[in-house]
Amino acid sequence: MVQEFNSPQEEYRTTQERVYFQVRDAILRGKFLPGRAITIRGLAAELDCSPMPVREALRRLTSERALELSDTRRVKVPTMTPEKLTEICAARVALECQAAEQALPLVNEVELEKLRQLDERVTSALEQKDIEQYVTANLEFHFTLYRLGQPHIILSLIESLWLQTAPLQHLVFQRFGVQELPDRHQDLLAAIGSKDVEQVRKAIQQDIEEGLGSISAEELL
Amino acid sequence: MVQEFNSPQEEYRTTQERVYFQVRDAILRGKFLPGRAITIRGLAAELDCSPMPVREALRRLTSERALELSDTRRVKVPTMTPEKLTEICAARVALECQAAEQALPLVNEVELEKLRQLDERVTSALEQKDIEQYVTANLEFHFTLYRLGQPHIILSLIESLWLQTAPLQHLVFQRFGVQELPDRHQDLLAAIGSKDVEQVRKAIQQDIEEGLGSISAEELL
DNA sequence: ACCACTAAAATGTGATCACAAATTAGTGGT
DNA sequence: ACCACTAATTTGTGATCACATTTTAGTGGT
Numbered sequence: 001m002v003q004e005f006n007s008p009q010e011e012y013r014t015t016q017e018r019v020y021f022q023v024r025d026a027i028l029r030g031k032f033l034p035g036r037a038i039t040i041r042g043l044a045a046e047l048d049c050s051p052m053p054v055r056e057a058l059r060r061l062t063s064e065r066a067l068e069l070s071d072t073r074r075v076k077v078p079t080m081t082p083e084k085l086t087e088i089c090a091a092r093v094a095l096e097c098q099a100a101e102q103a104l105p106l107v108n109e110v111e112l113e114k115l116r117q118l119d120e121r122v123t124s125a126l127e128q129k130d131i132e133q134y135v136t137a138n139l140e141f142h143f144t145l146y147r148l149g150q151p152h153i154i155l156s157l158i159e160s161l162w163l164q165t166a167p168l169q170h171l172v173f174q175r176f177g178v179q180e181l182p183d184r185h186q187d188l189l190a191a192i193g194s195k196d197v198e199q200v201r202k203a204i205q206q207d208i209e210e211g212l213g214s215i216s217a218e219e220l221l
Numbered sequence: 222m223v224q225e226f227n228s229p230q231e232e233y234r235t236t237q238e239r240v241y242f243q244v245r246d247a248i249l250r251g252k253f254l255p256g257r258a259i260t261i262r263g264l265a266a267e268l269d270c271s272p273m274p275v276r277e278a279l280r281r282l283t284s285e286r287a288l289e290l291s292d293t294r295r296v297k298v299p300t301m302t303p304e305k306l307t308e309i310c311a312a313r314v315a316l317e318c319q320a321a322e323q324a325l326p327l328v329n330e331v332e333l334e335k336l337r338q339l340d341e342r343v344t345s346a347l348e349q350k351d352i353e354q355y356v357t358a359n360l361e362f363h364f365t366l367y368r369l370g371q372p373h374i375i376l377s378l379i380e381s382l383w384l385q386t387a388p389l390q391h392l393v394f395q396r397f398g399v400q401e402l403p404d405r406h407q408d409l410l411a412a413i414g415s416k417d418v419e420q421v422r423k424a425i426q427q428d429i430e431e432g433l434g435s436i437s438a439e440e441l442l
Numbered sequence: 443a444c445c446a447c448t449a450a451a452a453t454g455t456g457a458t459c460a461c462a463a464a465t466t467a468g469t470g471g472t
Numbered sequence: 473a474c475c476a477c478t479a480a481t482t483t484g485t486g487a488t489c490a491c492a493t494t495t496t497a498g499t500g501g502t
Contacts, residue, residue, distance in 0.1 A: 013294070014455065016280075039483065050457045055484085059237075059277045060284045065374065072464060073234070073484055087374045090323070094315040102311070153286065153308045153385070157378055164374070235485065260453065271487045276454085293494060294454055 004031050005047065016053035019043070020060055027066055027163060028139070029132070030170025032077045038067065040075075066163035080168040082216060089212045092161050095154055096142070096208065097201045102149030104200060107192055111148060115192070118144060119185045126181060131173045134181075135166075141185065145192075165212065172215050182210050225252050226268065237274035240264070241281055248287055248384060249360070250353070251391025253298045259288065261296075287384040301389040303437060310433045313382050316375055317363070317429065318422045321413075323370030325421060328413055332369060336413070339365060340406045347402060352394045355402075356387075362406065366413075386433065393436050403431050 005022045012018040023043070026032060040058065044051045058075050061067045068078040078084075107115075118141040125133035139162065146155055184207035191199035226243045233239040244264070247253060261279065265272045279296050282288045289299040299305075328336075339362040346355035360383065367376055405428035412420035 016455080037483095041483075051484090052456050052458090056277060056280050056455095059280055063281045063284050065377070074464085075484090083371075084374060087372055090319050091316065091375050091378060094319045095312065098311050098315045150304075151308055153305060153382075154312050156286070157312065157381075160378075161374075237485080258453095262453070272454090273486050273488090277485095295494085296454090 014053070015049050016056045019047055019049065019053045020057035022047060023057055023061060024066065024163065027061075027077070028166045029135070030167060030174075032167060034077045034079045034167045034171065037070070037074045037076045061163075064160045064163060066160070077167050078164070080165070085165070085168075085212060085216055088161050088164055089208060092158065092208050092212075093205050095158050095161070096146065096204050099146040099149060099151050099154050099158060100200050100204055101197055102151055102154075103145055103147075104149075104192065104195060104197060106148045107145075107195075111144075112189070112193060115141065115145060115189060119189060122185060123183060126178055126183065129177055129179060131170070131178055134178050135169070135173075168215060180214065182214075184210065235274070236270050237277045240268055240270065240274045241278035243268060244278055244282060245287065245384065248282070248298070249387045250356070251388060251395075253388060255298045255300045255388045255392065258291070258295045258297045282384075285381045285384060287381070298388050299385070301386070306386070306389075306433060306437055309382050309385055310429060313379065313429050313433075314426050316379050316382070317367065318425050320367040320370060320372050320375050320379060321421050321425055322418055323372055323375075324366055324368075325370075325413065325416060325418060327369045328366075328416075332365075333410070333414060336362065336366060336410060340410060343406060344404060347399055347404065350398055350400060352391070352399055355399050356390070356394075389436060401435065405431065 005026055012021065032038065038058065040051045040054050043058075044054045047054065058067060062069055062075060065078070067075050070076055118137060121137035122134060122141055125131075125137050143155075143158075146158060184203055188200065188203035188207060191203050226247055233242065253259065259279065261272045261275045264279075265275045268275065279288060283290055283296060286299070288296050291297055339358060342358040343355060343362055346352075346358050364376075364379075367379060405424055409421065409424035409428060412424050
């Protein structure tokens with residue numbers, strides 16, 4: 001098993017917290033396959049701790065719907081269904097538009113420039129077809145914007161939704177690549193620059209619906 | 222300690238699940254005071270099990286923000302701040318409008334009648350100033366509507382948001398009563414009856430903002 | 443009375459153990 | 473080869489224990 005987990009650079013207060021973020025990160029990076037079962041003892045061995053902290057971390061991730069419990073109580077990466085995808089899409093539009101609207105008044109030239117740089121990393125990753133880089137940069141682009149309004153509660157809801165689509169997203173990218181992905185960030189950046197709330201909402205909605213819609217079109221295994 | 226917890230009528234698959242719902246229910250019914258610490262061993266004794274299931278249930282509720290961890294790792298009922306309240310308000314408007322919109326096409330006469338009956342329970346509870354009854358009926362009214370569209374993911378996000386305001390709501394009701402509460406359900410029912418999406422959204426937004434706004438006006442201790 | 447300091451009790455975290463249920467491996471029969 | 477059946481292993485859950493940290497109670501001094 002090579003480079004499944006990142007070693008934690010930050011210091012965590014508890015083992016459980018460390019495990020939580022390590023597993024969470026692994027999910028976001030597509031290291032788990034949907035449908036594959038995850039074992040407490042297995043993870044504990046890999047992460048060098050007792051089953052105890054793993055249990056709590058998995059319980060936490062399960063309640064965020066990043067993982068799910070099978071009918072036999074086993075923890076696994078959820079498989080996506082068209083219904084779930086539609087719902088996540090709708091929820092993301094609702095919440096991310098709200099977060100962006102909240103952030104908009106706080107965008108100054110410095111922040112806008114930071115966003116432009118992040119967008120360049122996204123497009124550059126797209127050109128090089130670097131999936132890993134694309135996912136990371138795209139995530140940072142969106143969350144850098146949303147974080148401006150300091151929306152703690154809404155942000156954690158949005159994070160939960162991203163966690164839920166991450167495994168599928170990686171699956172699709174690995175099968176079809178990232179070349180077909182549209183880049184709506186330009187529209188978004190322009191809208192932000194002109195402080196046009198309605199345009200920002202439209203751009204975010206398009207970004208989300210085109211991004212996840214293209215997946216919806218493919219078979220969902 | 223009298224009638225703090227409901228005895229579980231349904232059968233749960235695990236003790237942890239039973240404890241989770243019991244504590245969750247107690248929070249919704251305002252049995253915990255904001256700021257008061259909750260101890261694992263204390264709950265375990267009250268709920269007649271070992272600390273183990275309690276730990277996992279509390280971890281779960283913490284990740285839903287129904288409870289929070291203090292800097293010394295103790296679990297307590299979160300205290301509300303104006304910032305959090307504003308955020309929850311915005312998130313609820315965004316998500317509940319979405320849920321209602323999704324439910325709207327599925328409302329038939331039977332469902333509408335059920336909603337009317339629930340609304341009567343709400344107004345009746347308001348007249349009798351029965352806080353317990355009002356909270357329960359109001360919750361059922363909203364969630365009966367939202368559940369129609371079968372929005373699993375969005376619904377659990379909304380539930381999380383309601384959980385977060387429950388303790389404060391009870392606190393305010395006990396201090397000021399429920400007489401001043403406006404009843405926007407009539408507008409909502411009318412809008413639903415005429416299948417007017419825009420009116421439904423407006424009614425929900427007003428219901429939420431007036432309900433939580435009146436709290437915001439009071440001091441938040 | 444009030445406050446700093448200390449000692450005792452209680453608390454959260456993590457490890458280990460026991461056990462029932464589920465999964466996997468193995469076996470024999472057709 | 474294929475499938476039903478059984479045995480061995482693995483798994484999740486819950487209980488108990490150990491320990492460092494925090495909280496509370498108690499004490500003495502001003």
